[in-house]
Amino acid sequence: MTTAFAPTPSPTNLPTLPDGWPIGSYDTYSEAQRAVDHLADENFPVQEVTIVGVEPMVVERVAARLTWGRVLGGGAASGAWLGLFVGLLLSLFTPGAGLGPILIGLGSGVVFGLASAAMRYGATRGQRDFVSHSQLVARRYDVLSKPRHAEQGRDLLARLAMRPVDAR
Structure with missing residues (x-):
């Protein structure tokens, strides 16, 4: 289903x-986004505008050092959640079972989580002892417009750039 706001996909995708x-x-995506928002506020045909990230790069930001304690703690916690979920399901479908299935599921989940986390971390043999988050960024962000409206768009963005910072 194609909406009025979404471009029609190319036949070959x-x-x-x-x-x-x-x-x-x-310099930043937020500045480019603010520029396009300004164009939209000025009734510019923004459906003919494209934001292009130029010179893309992957940036990996290191968040923390991995230790056996952190790895095993995370494995135990995730295993506990899984085990608690399975235990709750078992207790719902077992009449008169009480807390037994919940406790068994919780204990089994913790053991399984510890074992799987230890195996995964041990297999790396210290090659990646840190946690990180990757992000795709660009050196700059260009705003493009179809040629028939480019001059009007440049004029509107030039007026935005001339405003005092607090008026933006």
Whole structure:
């Protein structure tokens, strides 16, 4: 189903290069997003605008050092949640079972979580003793517009750039 706001997908669904003329260039995605928001506020045809990240790169930010304690604690916690869930399901479908299935599920989950976390971490043999989060970013973000509206878009974005910082 295609909506009025979504472009019609290409018949081959292959990636295509963006088209249009540059009307603004920004250091951060939030600045480019703010520029397009300004264009929308000025009734510019934003359906003809594209934000393009130029020179993309993957940035991996290290969050913490991994230790056996952290690994085993995380494994025990995730195993406990899984075991508690299975135990609750078993207790629901076993008449008169009481807390037995819940406690057995919880204990089994903790043991399984500890064992699987230890095996996974031990298999790395110290090759990756840290936790990180990856992010795709670009050096700059260009705002492109179809040629028929590029001059108007440049003028609107130039006026935005001339505003005092507190008025933005």
